[in-house]
Amino acid sequence: MALSTNRTVNQLLKPLTAAISATRCLSSDSTSIITVESSLPFTSHKIDPPSRAVETSPNELMTFFKDMAEMRRMEIAADSLYKAKLIRGFCHLYDGQEAVAVGMEAAITKKDCIITAYRDHCIYLARGGGLYESFAELMGRKDGCSKGKGGSMHFYKKESGFYGGHGIVGAQVPLGLNMAALWDLPAILVCENNHYGMGTAEWRAAKSPAYYKRGDYVPGLKVDGMDALAVKQACKFAKEHALKNGPIILEMDTYRYHGHSMSDPGSTYRTRDEISGVRQERDPIERIRKLILAHDVATEKELKDIEKEKRKVVDEAIAKAKESPMPDPSDLFTNVYVKGFGVEVFGPDRKEVRATLP
Amino acid sequence: MAAIIQGIGAATALTSPNSLDIKKSFLSISPRSLSVRKGSSFVVSSDGRLSYGLNGRGGRAEHFITNAVAAKEDTAAASTSSKPGHELLLFEALREGLEEEMDRDPTVCVMGEDVGHYGGSYKVTKGLAPKYGDLRVLDTPIAENSFTGMGIGAAMTGLRPVVEGMNMGFLLLAFNQISNNCGMLHYTSGGQFKIPIVIRGPGGVGRQLGAEHSQRLESYFQSIPGIQMVACSTPYNAKGLMKAAIRSDNPVILFEHVLLYNLKERIPDEEYVLNLEEAEMVRPGEHVTILTYSRMRYHVMQAAKTLVNKGYDPEVIDIRSLKPFDLYTIGKSVKKTHRVLIVEECMRTGGIGASLTAAITENFHDYLDAPIVCLSSQDVPTPYAGTLENWTVVQPPQIVTAVEQLCQ
Numbered sequence: 001m002a003l004s005t006n007r008t009v010n011q012l013l014k015p016l017t018a019a020i021s022a023t024r025c026l027s028s029d030s031t032s033i034i035t036v037e038s039s040l041p042f043t044s045h046k047i048d049p050p051s052r053a054v055e056t057s058p059n060e061l062m063t064f065f066k067d068m069a070e071m072r073r074m075e076i077a078a079d080s081l082y083k084a085k086l087i088r089g090f091c092h093l094y095d096g097q098e099a100v101a102v103g104m105e106a107a108i109t110k111k112d113c114i115i116t117a118y119r120d121h122c123i124y125l126a127r128g129g130g131l132y133e134s135f136a137e138l139m140g141r142k143d144g145c146s147k148g149k150g151g152s153m154h155f156y157k158k159e160s161g162f163y164g165g166h167g168i169v170g171a172q173v174p175l176g177l178n179m180a181a182l183w184d185l186p187a188i189l190v191c192e193n194n195h196y197g198m199g200t201a202e203w204r205a206a207k208s209p210a211y212y213k214r215g216d217y218v219p220g221l222k223v224d225g226m227d228a229l230a231v232k233q234a235c236k237f238a239k240e241h242a243l244k245n246g247p248i249i250l251e252m253d254t255y256r257y258h259g260h261s262m263s264d265p266g267s268t269y270r271t272r273d274e275i276s277g278v279r280q281e282r283d284p285i286e287r288i289r290k291l292i293l294a295h296d297v298a299t300e301k302e303l304k305d306i307e308k309e310k311r312k313v314v315d316e317a318i319a320k321a322k323e324s325p326m327p328d329p330s331d332l333f334t335n336v337y338v339k340g341f342g343v344e345v346f347g348p349d350r351k352e353v354r355a356t357l358p
Numbered sequence: 359m360a361a362i363i364q365g366i367g368a369a370t371a372l373t374s375p376n377s378l379d380i381k382k383s384f385l386s387i388s389p390r391s392l393s394v395r396k397g398s399s400f401v402v403s404s405d406g407r408l409s410y411g412l413n414g415r416g417g418r419a420e421h422f423i424t425n426a427v428a429a430k431e432d433t434a435a436a437s438t439s440s441k442p443g444h445e446l447l448l449f450e451a452l453r454e455g456l457e458e459e460m461d462r463d464p465t466v467c468v469m470g471e472d473v474g475h476y477g478g479s480y481k482v483t484k485g486l487a488p489k490y491g492d493l494r495v496l497d498t499p500i501a502e503n504s505f506t507g508m509g510i511g512a513a514m515t516g517l518r519p520v521v522e523g524m525n526m527g528f529l530l531l532a533f534n535q536i537s538n539n540c541g542m543l544h545y546t547s548g549g550q551f552k553i554p555i556v557i558r559g560p561g562g563v564g565r566q567l568g569a570e571h572s573q574r575l576e577s578y579f580q581s582i583p584g585i586q587m588v589a590c591s592t593p594y595n596a597k598g599l600m601k602a603a604i605r606s607d608n609p610v611i612l613f614e615h616v617l618l619y620n621l622k623e624r625i626p627d628e629e630y631v632l633n634l635e636e637a638e639m640v641r642p643g644e645h646v647t648i649l650t651y652s653r654m655r656y657h658v659m660q661a662a663k664t665l666v667n668k669g670y671d672p673e674v675i676d677i678r679s680l681k682p683f684d685l686y687t688i689g690k691s692v693k694k695t696h697r698v699l700i701v702e703e704c705m706r707t708g709g710i711g712a713s714l715t716a717a718i719t720e721n722f723h724d725y726l727d728a729p730i731v732c733l734s735s736q737d738v739p740t741p742y743a744g745t746l747e748n749w750t751v752v753q754p755p756q757i758v759t760a761v762e763q764l765c766q
Contacts (some may be wrong), residue, residue: 088743140566140743151568151742161424167570170531171501197500199476204498269476332746336738 022284024323033057034295038230039287045212047219047248050237054229058297060106064228065288067105068098069307072285073121073314074131075258078121078138082262087138090167091152094122096226096257099284100192101126108239113161118153119192119256120165125348127162129155131317148327149335174214180247181218187214187247188238192225198260199269212251224280225254229291255282388590400754443626449619452482452558455600456520458491460631463518466604469579470522479524480560480619495630505558506532508538513555518604526561526613527573541584556603557611562653562703563740563751564616572740572747576680577614577709587680588634589613593623595678606634613680615653635692637684639691641753643673644763646697649714651677654701654752661757670761672699680710688714689722696727697764701752706734724726731760 035053042049057173075095094101097119104114105126121134129145137144138152146154146165155165173189182186190213195202202209205216212220219241223234231252255278259266266275292298322326446454460466468483474497477484487495502523509521523529529536536557543551563572576587579737586608590596596614603610640655641662649657655676661670672689677684689714692698698718711732718730736750 089564089568090571116757137742138747140741146742149569149739149741149746151566153568153570154742167568168528168531169500170528171503197471199472200497200499204475204497263479312620326745327741327743329746329749332736332738332741332749345726 031057031059034061034297034317036229036291038224038233039227040224040230042230042234043212043222045215045220045222045249046217047221047241049221049235054233056229056232058292058295061288061292061295061297064102064106065285065292066306066310067102067126068228068285068288069310069315070103070131071095071098071125073307073310074121074125074134077135078319079258079262081138086322087152087262088140089151090118091262092119092260092339093258093262094119094256096278096283097192097194097252097254098122099231099287100190100225100252100254103228104190104235106228106232107235108284110160111162112239116165116344117169118165118167120153120155124155124157124162124165127157127160129157129160129162131314132320135318135321136324139321139324140326141321142327142331143321143324144355147331147335149331175245177215177218177249181215184246186242187248188235188242189325190250190252192252192254194254194256195210196256196260196269199264201269206258210251213250216246218247220249220251222251222253224282225252226278226284227287228284317344369530373426394618414736436572439533441624445622445624446593447619448590448593448596448614448621448623449480449482451597451623451625452590452600452614453484453486455597456483456604457486457489458488459601459604460494462646465497465516466518466520467494467512468510468520468522469498469512471500471524473497473522479523480616483522502528502531503535504724506535509555509557510535510543510553513553513609514543514551518556520552520556520558520604523557523559525571525616526559526575527570528712529557529559529575530573530578533578536585536611537582543580543583543584544608552607553609554604554607554611556600557609558600558603558614560614560616560619562613562615562617563735563747566742566744566747567616567740568742569739574704574709574735576611577704579611580681580710580713586610587613588636588678589680590678591615591618591652591655591676593621594625595632595638595676597625598630599678601629601631601633603636605631610634613652617653635679635682635684637687638676638678639673639687640676641672642672643671643695645671645695646673646761647688647691647695648672648674648699648700648701648761649677649708650674650701651680652703654703656759657752657754658701661754661761664754664758665761668758669764671766672761677714681713683717685717685721688718690717692722693725696725698726698730699757699760699764700730700732700734700759702732703751705737706732706733707737709734724735728764731764733757733760742765 014266024096033055034057035055038052038054042051072095075093078087078091101122110128114123114127124134124145125131128301133143133145133157136142137146137148137150137155140148140151142148144150146156150156150165153165153167156162159201174193176187177189179185180189193202197205210216210222212222214220220270221238224230233252238250241248257279289303292303293300378435378447378682390444397432424601456468468486472479473483474487474492474495475709483495506529507520512519540553540557543553559677561573561575576589579585579587586606588599588603588610590612592600599612608694640659650657658674665672673695675687700711702709704710707711712733715730715732733756735752738750740750741747
């Protein structure tokens with residue numbers, strides 16, 4: 001029936017009806033369902049892709065916006081802290097890729113486990129980590145999530161199933177994939193494809209950059225990683241699939257604005273136009289902002305206020321972390337073993353630092 | 359960085375331009391120089407002409423050209439500047455050595471992550487890809503096991519690859535290749551295949567790089583039979599060891615250090631190749647032999663300044679060759695001073711210092727007046743927090759205390 005399909009189409013593309021827009025306070029809308037179409041259709045390999053229509057709610061959109069704003073602020077603040085030499089060593093920033101972290105969290109629970117590589121600040125936040133713990137860890141303080149002993153690349157959160165945070169990676173995906181497929185393990189392999197492996201473009205490092213197809217016998221899905229709703233849809237779909245049928249690959253087509261790490265300017269292997277182009281057209285926070293405004297979930301001013309508030313929250317966390325104490329020298333020896341053997345460790349002069357490994 | 363800067367100050371105070379010229383003009387004919395070459399290059403046996411104006415010292419003086427001092431004026435003519443040679447940073451010295459070898463021998467190639475278009479994460483291979491092409495300076499995917507294996511295969515078929523690990527810690531992923539193929543192939547094939555590969559990269563404890571990026575792989579690799587290990591510490595020996603490693607038919611692992619890449623030194627314009635199996639006498643002395651390598655050399659030299667002020671005369675040797683040890687130079691020193699202090703960055707358990715202690719005790723036990731003292735890093739993963747990290751490595755005051763205790 002032509003009329004009903006017309007109405008359905010209108011429902012997908014047009015904002016909510018005027019009745020709701022008259023009373024624009026958030027609480028009355030928070031349970032209503034908004035259906036949004038993802039920016040791009042999903043491309044799939046050996047599986048039927050999920051539908052483009054994603055169900056979300058005003059509450060969820062606001063959560064996405066708030067979480068992504070917080071992550072973005074945190075990464076930018078980490079950039080300045082690094083330049084001020086409060087964060088040292090290696091620091092790999094996640095800004096531009098926030099949609100992947102929030103979209104994933106929206107589709108899974110805290111009982112599902114995540115493990116990732118060194119670009120882990122925002123995944124830690126998404127898993128429920130605190131800003132204060134993150135900054136304290138980045139500055140090497142005792143109150144950090146790894147007690148200051150791990151650093152940027154070693155964020156963990158056992159209670160929320162976040163298994164880290166790892167510095168040295170390489171070739172673990174094909175091997176892991178084989179075993180997961182062999183034993184039908186409920187694993188989702190997410191490739192955050194930001195198109196560059198450190199300083200080398202993906203087409204120079206991989207014969208086939210269509211990573212979602214690389215699983216061969218394992219089905220795969222290519223997702224627009226800058227669209228949090230598409231990520232959520234894909235992850236929900238993937239979770240159902242993995243629990244029933246075994247591993248699935250998700251390739252998130254995303255982008256990082258910063259270089260590979262803080263020591264990489266990020267502009268020697270790509271043009272500034274490319275970076276600003278992506279920022280203008282595909283920025284994840286902007287997309288959610290437009291959706292929120294289009295569906296009258298909040299006003300422009302409210303969103304700006306949220307961003308300001310997040311900025312304040314991040315600055316407070318940084319200030320608190322700056323004041324927090326450095327680890328004790330005795331912390332050098334804690335947590336080497338779970339149960340120590342009373343092995344003696346001593347400092348170079350055999351007198352100054354002498355401890356038994358607890 | 360203060361420690362390093364002071365250390366450099368100590369090192370340059372001892373390395374006067376004069377001494378470098380004199381070094382150049384030595385045509386060492388001692389049996390230790392195993393890689394003499396024809397043509398313009400020649401081997402330098404680093405026999406410690408670096409001291410406070412103590413020229414003509416050392417037991418080998420009789421082997422050298424009598425007009426060694428006069429040779430200084432000859433070589434000065436080669437350079438238009440007032441001091442001969444040119445100044446550069448350590449990573450530039452590595453690049454210079456690499457470039458000279460690539461010019462000289464078309465089979466030398468480089469492979470690693472970000473070595474080509476990016477120019478190398480520590481700029482060692484900057485400018486080489488535009489000059490030699492993408493295949494000869496190859497950007498590999500992030501798969502150490504795979505491209506190290508590829509390098510070994512290339513070496514087996516006649517090339518001389520230089521494999522760069524972006525950080526030595528990443529080479530743990532290639533341990534299988536390094537141990538089984540690199541080290542053992544020449545033996546298990548009955549000598550049919552030789553593996554003239556050079557595996558190089560920065561390791562060691564840096565500035566809060568975290569546990570995984572601050573590893574000292576020399577202690578893990580030292581038992582692998584069939585490989586040679588060297589550690590460079592100055593631009594001069596970096597270039598010389600790089601060239602020697604490339605020319606060697608054995609697999610060589612060249613350990614660089616993350617914090618030493620920006621050291622500046624004046625090195626000779628002429629081509630030179632150092633001996634891979636030889637140690638470097640940094641400072642001759644009488645009271646105690648201090649054996650060290652890589653970054654700890656600078657901590658030792660800083661401590662040496664304090665020790666000299668306190669009236670001690672330490673002999674400092676940069677062992678450079680981690681496998682095999684240069685027991686000739688070390689033994690000569692032990693026989694003179696009778697006391698040994700080893701200062702290393704490896705961990706206490708199973709590090710280079712532990713092996714060196716065993717080797718010296720076995721060979722020179724009769725000459726020792728006191729047990730060997732080995733100062734090494736703590737047996738803990740390197741923490742990220744700066745204060746804790748400083749506690750894991752040996753600091754100059756601890757070296758001073760150890761020497762004082764040893765020399766009582």
